[in-house]
Amino acid sequence: MQRTLLKSIALGFSIVILFLIFDNRSEVVRATKVQPPQEKTVDQVGKNIKVLTGMPESQLIPVMNFFAASMGRRCNYCHVNNQGQWDYASDDKPEKSAAREMVKLVMDINKTTERLKLDPVSCYTCHRGRTSPQSIPALPLALPSPPPNAGAGRPTPGGPTPGASPQASPAATPALPSADEIFSKYAAALGGQTAIDKLKSRTVKGAITQANGNSFQFELSQAAPDKFYLLVTTPEGTIERGFNGQVGWEKTARGVREVTGAELLSFKTANGLFSLLKLKEQYSRPPRVRKDKLGDRDVYIVDGTTTDNRRMRLYFDATSGLLLRRTTTMSTMIGIIPDQIDLEDYREAEGLKFPFTARAAALEVGNPTSTRTFTELKLNVPVDDSKFNMPPAPKPAAP
Numbered sequence: 001m002q003r004t005l006l007k008s009i010a011l012g013f014s015i016v017i018l019f020l021i022f023d024n025r026s027e028v029v030r031a032t033k034v035q036p037p038q039e040k041t042v043d044q045v046g047k048n049i050k051v052l053t054g055m056p057e058s059q060l061i062p063v064m065n066f067f068a069a070s071m072g073r074r075c076n077y078c079h080v081n082n083q084g085q086w087d088y089a090s091d092d093k094p095e096k097s098a099a100r101e102m103v104k105l106v107m108d109i110n111k112t113t114e115r116l117k118l119d120p121v122s123c124y125t126c127h128r129g130r131t132s133p134q135s136i137p138a139l140p141l142a143l144p145s146p147p148p149n150a151g152a153g154r155p156t157p158g159g160p161t162p163g164a165s166p167q168a169s170p171a172a173t174p175a176l177p178s179a180d181e182i183f184s185k186y187a188a189a190l191g192g193q194t195a196i197d198k199l200k201s202r203t204v205k206g207a208i209t210q211a212n213g214n215s216f217q218f219e220l221s222q223a224a225p226d227k228f229y230l231l232v233t234t235p236e237g238t239i240e241r242g243f244n245g246q247v248g249w250e251k252t253a254r255g256v257r258e259v260t261g262a263e264l265l266s267f268k269t270a271n272g273l274f275s276l277l278k279l280k281e282q283y284s285r286p287p288r289v290r291k292d293k294l295g296d297r298d299v300y301i302v303d304g305t306t307t308d309n310r311r312m313r314l315y316f317d318a319t320s321g322l323l324l325r326r327t328t329t330m331s332t333m334i335g336i337i338p339d340q341i342d343l344e345d346y347r348e349a350e351g352l353k354f355p356f357t358a359r360a361a362a363l364e365v366g367n368p369t370s371t372r373t374f375t376e377l378k379l380n381v382p383v384d385d386s387k388f389n390m391p392p393a394p395k396p397a398a399p
């Protein structure tokens, strides 16, 4: 029965962090009406899990994408596809068995990295987008750059040492603003904290364009503090997602299911009214600040751990104060999975500024980037609360 649900990956897609993502998750987690509040583990939902036991099930597909990205291949490198039908549980491909051994290797190595308080090693540490890591240095060796002794002298007062590598930062750095100052400047640049605090709801319409050129219309309704309803219209049917403050859900042609764990977190990060407006409160402790460049713009990077234990890095334009980029990472047992959005085209709408274009990049082999643009935006229009509730499960579709 699960097999009929394991449809072609090409058909499965949905929306991640702001936007589209492959939705193989729903092929694994079927629509169930009753779900315990505690998230299940992959070994509870998968058919043939031997090494990733104990991992939250919402991390399975992100981790699979991590495998694929580390190897520079797609899912079919390790999984059997019979004329468009995926059989993920099958062990017919030797690469899948090799990957299992590799998972054990990584967990083994990381006992040592943990003891030495080093960053954990992942598949990517060795593979770097290739199936065969390179262990033997290629000859001839490139001349090390910078050559020994260049730039190793005393720093020139007031500026970087000529010839020093960009990592050797100048000794005399101008005083950095505090994270609080950066957040205040951001709020002011958007239209003021009062306007943000007065915001009760927002409805937007627009389009989402995937890396392969596919484009879909979407509508998003949000209400304070974190309720949302998203509707995406695709040629294969509509995808709806929502959160009523308590229950997160998704409805596709395949049914209705409750969304929990890391997946719900990413839905909320993508669609919450304040997820890009109230940033300070998302950090669990005061984040660090440093100065850097993003393209040719000077930015302040605010970096820290969020209340939900992810790492979040925010890039603020040093001049305008606006947020240009947000990266977040999710830690899993086999590696740290990053995602990123770049925010552009800030326009004023009813007294507040919003980025009308957001470009997302995620670790997804099928859909590495997507762009969301707004065409219409309304603030503080009342939204019927029932819209955010999980709809009843429809009659099962004919197979």
Ligand code: HEC
Residues within 6 Å of the ligand: 009, 024, 028, 045, 046, 047, 048, 049, 050, 051, 052, 053, 061, 064, 065, 067, 068, 071, 073, 074, 075, 076, 077, 078, 079, 088, 089, 095, 096, 097, 099, 100, 365
């Ligand atoms: C480098 C090899 C590799 C790649 C690439 C890979 N997987 Fe996997 N996959 C595995 C292994 C190994 C397991 C079994 C893990 C275990 O035994 O704990 C697995 C298990 C799964 C399962 C659970 C099957 C079950 O037992 O019910 C699903 C679903 C899955 N993969 C989907 C995907 C998808 C989708 C992709 C592409 C985004 C993908 N995989 C890419 C190696 C891979």
Ligand code: HEC
Residues within 6 Å of the ligand: 067, 071, 095, 096, 098, 099, 102, 103, 105, 106, 121, 122, 123, 124, 125, 126, 127, 131, 132, 133, 135, 334
């Ligand atoms: C410490 C380095 C290292 C790490 C970490 C690592 N690998 Fe490997 N992996 C290798 C080496 C070396 C080979 C052998 C390559 C060869 O023979 O060309 C290999 C081979 C493989 C193969 C078989 C390739 C083939 O050609 O048959 C797969 C699949 C694989 N690794 C997946 C993974 C996955 C998935 C992870 C993370 C869970 C991972 N590896 C982590 C070093 C590593």
